[in-house]
Amino acid sequence: MKAVRINDVSKKFGDVLSVHDLELDIKSGEFFTFLGPSGCGKTTTLRMIAGFYYPSKGKIYFDNQDVTTLQPNKRNIGMVFQNYALFPHMTVDENIAFGLEIRKYDKKTIKEKVDRIRGLVHLGPLGSRKINELSGGQQQRVALARALVIEPDILLLDEPLSNLDAKLREETRIEIKRIQSELGVTTIYVTHDQTEAMAMSDRIMVMENGIVKQIGTPQEIYHRPNNRFVATFIGETNLLTMKVKSIEGDTITVENDAGLTLQGLTENLAAGLQINTGDEIYVSIRPEAFESGPGDNTITSIIELIEFTGVSVNYFLRWNDTTLKAMIISRERAIMQAGDTIELHIPKQNIYFLGE
Numbered sequence: 232m233k234a235v236r237i238n239d240v241s242k243k244f245g246d247v248l249s250v251h252d253l254e255l256d257i258k259s260g261e262f263f264t265f266l267g268p269s270g271c272g273k274t275t276t277l278r279m280i281a282g283f284y285y286p287s288k289g290k291i292y293f294d295n296q297d298v299t300t301l302q303p304n305k306r307n308i309g310m311v312f313q314n315y316a317l318f319p320h321m322t323v324d325e326n327i328a329f330g331l332e333i334r335k336y337d338k339k340t341i342k343e344k345v346d347r348i349r350g351l352v353h354l355g356p357l358g359s360r361k362i363n364e365l366s367g368g369q370q371q372r373v374a375l376a377r378a379l380v381i382e383p384d385i386l387l388l389d390e391p392l393s394n395l396d397a398k399l400r401e402e403t404r405i406e407i408k409r410i411q412s413e414l415g416v417t418t419i420y421v422t423h424d425q426t427e428a429m430a431m432s433d434r435i436m437v438m439e440n441g442i443v444k445q446i447g448t449p450q451e452i453y454h455r456p457n458n459r460f461v462a463t464f465i466g467e468t469n470l471l472t473m474k475v476k477s478i479e480g481d482t483i484t485v486e487n488d489a490g491l492t493l494q495g496l497t498e499n500l501a502a503g504l505q506i507n508t509g510d511e512i513y514v515s516i517r518p519e520a521f522e523s524g525p526g527d528n529t530i531t532s533i534i535e536l537i538e539f540t541g542v543s544v545n546y547f548l549r550w551n552d553t554t555l556k557a558m559i560i561s562r563e564r565a566i567m568q569a570g571d572t573i574e575l576h577i578p579k580q581n582i583y584f585l586g587e
């Protein structure tokens with residue numbers, strides 16, 4: 232396994248700047264995810280790491296080796312694509328063995344390696360099945376086995392679960408994570424699915440329009456978003472535009488034109504954000520930040536709409552012309568109704584301040 236360093240890389244296709252001044256350090260053995268909406272530059276970045284595209288500018292290193300313009304087959308990478316790209320009329324074992332045959336291993340070694348990796352992906356008895364006799368989830372495992380059998384330094388996965396139904400996606404996501412941690416292979420995963428990214432990754436890079444919006448652990452990205460894009464792309468949030476009324480000690484007071492006043496803590500300012508009284512800033516409050524009854528930032532409001540999801544109750548509130556969504560875990564049988572008045576509060580430490 233190797234570390235990956237991307238140093239000031241950009242990629243242009245004609246006039247389109249797909250990836251812009253990218254700086255990135257992926258540690259050896261890390262599970263690292265590129266996350267963002269369609270067209271944000273994730274696949275282009277992955278393809279530059281694989282060697283299918285060369286950067287227009289900048290360098291790519293595997294450990295200390297400059298691989299910027301090295302051919303793909305010289306990089307010792309394993310890849311799994313969205314469509315698996317398997318050979319349908321060949322057997323499971325023939326598909327898995329493909330990379331080993333090219334590398335001219337002897338028959339005995341090939342059999343040993345294929346048997347081992349087939350066991351690892353839980354396809355033990357299916358070695359002589361044809362690919363077109365397998366389910367989608369099984370095909371996905373063959374693709375993974377084929378990528379892993381060559382003992383790659385780096386495993387690249389491009390939306391590998393997108394052809395599976397919801398339940399199988401979840402099962403396979405756990406499988407991939409298990410196999411990755413067993414082997415300890417440096418893994419780069421591309422997805423637009425934030426749940427997948429959060430559940431699997433050591434760290435995530437969130438991208439938009441070819442630009443990095445934030446790099447961090449799932450917890451950092453979720454609880455300490457640097458900007459509105461990250462706050463709204465990952466999970467749900469109530470995003471309010473407010474003015475700084477005062478900063479006293481560790482307490483920031485903000486208000487909006489509708490007379491809504493909230494108090495939060497300076498420790499929850501986005502990284503590098505400097506504020507002064509009178510500045511306009513964005514306030515991010517996750518629905519689960521609300522708690523029942525009075526406390527910091529007490530809100531007494533009529534419930535406009537209720538959603539009961541089983542685990543939680545979602546209350547849509549209108550408070551001084553501002554609509555808020557609050558999510559409370561439903562421990563009690565009796566829940567309130569639309570039109571009822573509810574009292575909730577937002578602990579100060581659950582309010583985040585963003586500058587952009």
Ligand SMILES: Nc1ncnc2c1ncn2[C@@H]1O[C@H](COP(=O)(O)OP(=O)(O)OP(=O)(O)O)[C@@H](O)[C@H]1O
Pocket residue numbers: 244247248249267268269270271272273274275276423
């Ligand atoms: N070969 C190419 N020629 C021209 N433009 C390209 C090429 N590949 C990608 N682009 C453009 O670069 C931008 C980033 O594309 P990329 O495929 O990296 O995005 P993505 O985040 O992986 O999206 P998706 O999730 O839809 O695959 C897009 O605007 C895309 O149209």
